[in-house]
Each structure stands twice: as C-alpha cells, then as structure tokens.
Amino acid sequence: MLMLLNELKKNHVAVWACENKLKLAFTGETPPVQLIDRVKEKRENILDLLNERNIFSEEDFKHFTFSENHAGSDGPATSSGNNIEMIFPATSLQQGFIYHYLAQPQDDAYRVQLLLDYHTHMDLAVYQQAWSLASLRFPILRTAFDWEGEILQIITAGSSIGPTNFTTLDITQSPEEDRNKAIKAIQQNDRNLPFDLNQPGLIRFTFIKQGERLITVLITLHHCIIDGWSYPILLQAVHEYYNQLIKGQIPQVVVEQAYLATQQYHLDHKAESEAYWAEYKAQFQGANDLSALLSHQTDLTQIKAVEKPAEQILTIQGSIYEQLKDTCRTQGVTLNVVLQFAWHKLLHLYTGDDQTIVGTTVSGRDVPVEGIESSVGLYINTLPLMVQWNKANSIISVLEDIQKDIAALNSHSAVSLVSLQPDGESLFHSLLVFENYPSPAAHENQEGIENTLTFRQGIEKTDYPLSLMGYEQDDSLVIKLGYGEDWLADKHALRLLRQLERILHAVACDPHQPHTSIMFLSEEERHTLLHTWNQTDAPYPQDKILQQLFEAQVEITPNDVALVFEGEMLTYRQLNERTNQLANTLREHYQQRNAPLQAGTLIALYLDRSLEMVISILAVLKAGGAYVPISPEYPAERVNFILQDTRTSCVLTQQHHLAALAAYTRPFAEQPALLATDDQTITAGQSVENPAPINKPTDLAYIIYTSGTTGQPKGVMIEHKNVAHLAAAQIKILDITKRKKALMFAAYVFDGTVFELLSNLVNGLTTYICSETERNAPAVEKLIQREGIEIAILPPVILKLLNGA
Structure with missing residues (x-):
C-alpha cells in the first residue's frame, strides 16, 4: 500500500480521508488511468491506512514521507533504522520464494x-568495504x-553490508589433504543457517584462510535478490572497488537505476502481460505424467523437496558439438532452443503426449530498459x-516455434507462476535452465584482484523432481541432469542423457x-x-475366427459363469444363445433391406457398460460383421464423424439412447437403422x-478410432487373426488357463477391452464388468478383493493408488 501512495505522490496526486470517504486531487497533467483504477480497487485499504496515519487533508498527504518514523507496522525492515x-x-519469482x-x-x-579462491594476500577490511560500496550501487x-x-x-x-555480514575462519593448521573436507563442512553448516527476509543485506561471507596467499571466500545469498546473470556483474564491481581502494583511491559510486526502472516498467505494462498470458494458458492441457521416465513408481505431484539429490553429467564435444554450433548458426537458433527441443522431444517420446510443458528459466532482461544488461x-x-x-x-519448424515462444516468455516474464496453474496444480515436473551469462572482462591492470581468482564451486539447489541444466564450457556443451534418488536410479539417469544425446545428434545432422x-x-x-520384451510368438489356430474360438469354449464350459455385471450373470451357454439370437436378427435385418450382410460389414455400437455391450460385440462377429464402438459420452461432432466415416447402415444401442441417436443421424442422406439390444422383442423367435x-x-473383426487430438479421429482396422494371436499369446504370458476370474475395466472404445474381454471368453474365465461407479481406485480395489479377481489390467493412475501396488 505504501508503494501505491508513493506512486501517487510521484504523479502529483494527493489522497486523504474525510468522514470515511476517500478524497483525491491532482495538479498538472491528468494521472494515468491505470493508476486511478488501482486506487479504486484498493479504496478500503487506502482509507484504513490514511485514517491510521491521520492524513485528513491534502496538506497532510503532501507532508507525508516514507521514513522510519512513518513506516511503523508496514515492515520490520525499518525497525533497525533503515530508511x-x-x-x-515483489516479482513473481520473489513471491514464490517468500x-x-x-x-x-x-x-x-x-x-x-559461491566458493571463490583468491591466490593473493588479501586485505579483508578493504574487501569488506568494497562489498559495502557495492550495496550502495545496487x-x-x-x-x-x-x-x-x-x-x-x-x-x-x-549500505546494507557491514561487519556483521562477515566471518573469518583459519584452517592453516589443518593438513593440506584435509582442507577440502573442512571447507565442505563449513559450506554445509553455513547453508543450514536461514535468512531473515524482513531485513536487507541478504548475503553473508565467510573468509577461510588457507595460507598467506590463499583465501577461500564463501558467499551465501538468498535467491530472492540475485540470479546467475548477476554474479559476474556483481563480482566485477566489487573487484573494481577493491582495486581502487587498495591504491588509496576513492571510488565513485553511481547508483544503478535499471533494476528500479524495470520494476516500474512491469507495473506500467501489467495489462498487456495479462492479456498475453490469458491467451497462452488457455492452450495448456495439464502436466505431463513422467512416470515412464522414472525407476520407481512416484507421485511427482506430492514432491515438495528433493531429499536425496543426485546428478549425472553429459558432455557434448568434438565433431557433434561443432555440428550443433554450425546448425545453430545456419538455422538462426540458439543452443538453448536446441536443448529445449531435445528435452521436450524426449518427454514426448516417453509420454506419448501431443503437448509437452517444461518449466523454463528465462532471463527476464528482454525489456526496453537502459542498462538492464549490466544490472544486478x-x-x-x-x-x-x-x-x-x-x-x-x-525439426527446424519446431525449433523456430520454440525460439519465438521463448522470446515471448522473456518479454512477458513478470507473471506469477501460481496464477497460471489451475487450482494450484503444477503445470510441469521438470525444469530446464540454460546458463548463458556475461563474463566479466579481465582488468587491464594485471595486478587486479580478479586476476588472482579461481572459481571453486557454485551450490544451488532446486526442488523440481527432474532438472536439466546446460551451459557451454571449453568448446563443449555440458548438460547436467538433477533428480532425486528416491525416484530415479543413476543408471537410468545416464540412459536418459544418452538418449538426449542421440536426439541432439539428429538435430545436428539433419534439422530438416x-x-x-x-x-x-x-x-x-x-x-x-x-525382441527380449516382445517374445509374443505363440501357436494359434490360424484357420479359426473369433466366434468359433468362443463357441468351442462354450462346448467345454457351458454352465460356467461367463459374465457378471451389477449382480446379473450369464453362463457361457446363456451368453452364446443370446448372442446367436441377436446375430440372426442382424442378418435378417440386412436381408430385409435387400442387402445381405457381407463379411466385414461395419456395424456401430453405441452402448453403456452392460451385458448388452458384450452380447452386441459377439453378435456382430457371429453375424459376420466388424464392430465399431462409440461411447455415449462422446460429443455429438465425434459421434457424427465416426458414423459418417464408417457409412454404417446399422447401429446397436439401448432404448434410452434412441432419441439422441435419431437426432444425430437425422441430417444424414441415408439414416442408419437403430436397434435397441435391451428390447427383447427384436430377438424374439x-x-x-x-x-x-x-x-x-x-x-x-473391429475398428477402433483414435482420440483425434492431432486432427480428425482415425479408424484402426484389426482382423480376426490378430485377435486370435493375442489371445494365444496371453495364455502363454499370463498363464491364463490357471486363472478363473478377470476384470473388464477399460472402456470398450479402447483396444484394451479386446484382451480384457475376448481373451477371457475364449479361455473360459469369468469376466466381471466394472461399472462406471466402480472405475475408481477404492471401489475397484474392493471389487477385486470381494470377488477374488486374479487378472486386472489397470491404468497406472489407478494402479499406483491401490494398497500394495
């Protein structure tokens, strides 16, 4: 709120409280509309503050200052005497950190x-003073x-950096071989110390003296105040001040304005940014399920911190690196874009999703603010x-799209990630960071302290389940994959990196x-x-069709229960007889239309989960046709498309769907016949x-349509012999002949039902059809336990929620 009042003063606008009403006056030009809108939006909060500060006139407001005497309850930052x-x-990322x-x-x-080694005699007091000057500058x-x-x-x-920010330790008496271990312990102990984010100066230093001409400096900062781009800029400024001070010169400190100007720029362009993100986030399909990449079943949505962090490194060098660089130059893209492509492509290949979303760290410096490149x-x-x-x-078209999107993200980077996530659900489980920071130039004076510096180590931790970091170093591309040992084994992490390398090689060799x-x-x-995982060779009756395999099983187990659904059951004989009656009805229907049913004639099914659903599938096969399953949950456009694409002249359905189907097919030039399978009169006699x-x-035998996420749905045609082979292979793999009870969980519009249903029925099992109310983890677990079901094919999202899974 103080920020808003400060902005009002800058725009020569005064506000005050008068009889619990908000009064406003301005001089000069009319204030920005956006500013007045914010006043209206925060009216009650402003009134409360004005009443609290006794600002009851325009004159009161003009004399109001934001000093420690007035800041009071608005922030502990003022309690220590800081004006x-x-x-x-706070920026969106700062908000997340808070x-x-x-x-x-x-x-x-x-x-x-950061761990820095200075190989020189260092004046620690002067070094402290240099940092104090840097805090005045930035x-x-x-x-x-x-x-x-x-x-x-x-x-x-x-200045916010003083003696209290510094600690000095001396390990010169430790054996040289033990010093790295000692430094590691010092670094870890310091890392465990929290920061008070209410106070400025969120940085501390530990001088570790190893010898007269070797000082290791441990710098610990909170991420709220710095990014990777800023480190070399900040160190360069500190070194320049140190060099001047050590020579007895008085440094000129020019306060850097770009950071504050950038904050103002984002405030002024908030509406434009919000419009961009409203359009962009409307395309999100949700987070990708990365289970296929992991070694152990893990619910990534529940991970709050990486307790056992691990890392594997891939270095791309030599001819492949040179090819990549050459491809980037000729195609006008960056290495960051190529690495983004490779990681997204790997996720696409593992998940099968048509959209991949990865958390991407953008520089946020692609805004028109002078000096932003050298800002901290x-x-x-x-x-x-x-x-x-x-x-x-x-490949190149995807690369170009990625480059455009990264540029757009950079231009509209002032957005809270939380605001983009629906209901607080994460949009991604992996993070990609490409480090491409400016390097500080060596000082012309070879005696400058920066020339004695070697970078020992940088320690930065993320809490994303998978993180990929890339950077160029010594004519190579270094890629680090970070992960948690609880969900990814080292060997599997290395395999992912090798696969990533093959994708990068493909980009380098032929981007077109x-x-x-x-x-x-x-x-x-x-x-x-x-071969190893696909040993599906199995003998099967190559001269038989599916209904004959089923009929042979009926002869063997006529009185065994074949189907169970919501308390109803059918034996193999009963199922066969009802199927035969419907099959004969279908043939008679086609005969009456002067078009005898031909082998492979497409007959659509529009059915809820029920005994009639299974009867209809078998009846179409026995009649000689091929069934085309359609879900009643499909939107009308999809139903119409499939019916017209197949040009079916007959649809098997249920009585409560007749009206809807009639409406769907009314515009058709040739309307298909609608037969209600739960109407027993159609099969009577x-x-x-x-x-x-x-x-x-x-x-x-059947046609199943794809989801159509990349365009119109496409029908996949399967022959009888393929299903017969599947049934035979499952006998071998799952030892079905020793099982008695199986579950049908999948919707019949998915290929999984072929195994769940037909494989069971030609092998004599009892199939329990899972009702819609039972297609969730707790209910299906009860069903499996209650009925003693031995075979169940379940999606991973359900399977991982079962006890003991």
Missing part, C-alpha cells in the same frame, strides 16, 4: 552459495521483503514453455527431417524392446443355434 527509499511489489520461505523455513532450496542488495498484505520488496537507503537483481522467472507435437512438422524420424534408442535398447460363419481369419 525506506522505494517500495515495489511462500516457500513461510511454508518451509528450514528448507535450503533457495540459498545460493539497490537489490539493500532490499528487504514484507508480506503482511501484498508481498513487497522494500529498497532501503544506506532477480530478473529471471520460471515459466511454462509449451511445445505442440504435430506429426507433420520438421521430420521430428518423427528421430531414433532415440540405442541398438541394444531397440533389441530389448522388440430367433434361433439360439450358432449361425454358420461367413467370414474368415483375414476379415475385419
């Missing part, structure tokens, strides 16, 4: 550390945070980068090839998938004997 210079809303700080105050995720080092209401960053006046602060943000996988696209041409598996992995088959193993 407030400016107040801005929420994390409040929820998990002991977690060290956003404490960043406002972010003088920033504290307040979250009593709106989360604010409060820029204080005066937290400019970065982690935002969702979305890639759509159209099968027709080439279709992305679907990329082979990410090694020859060994391909052999394992295609029909023979219960097996009809003579008219089809053969190479004829169609």
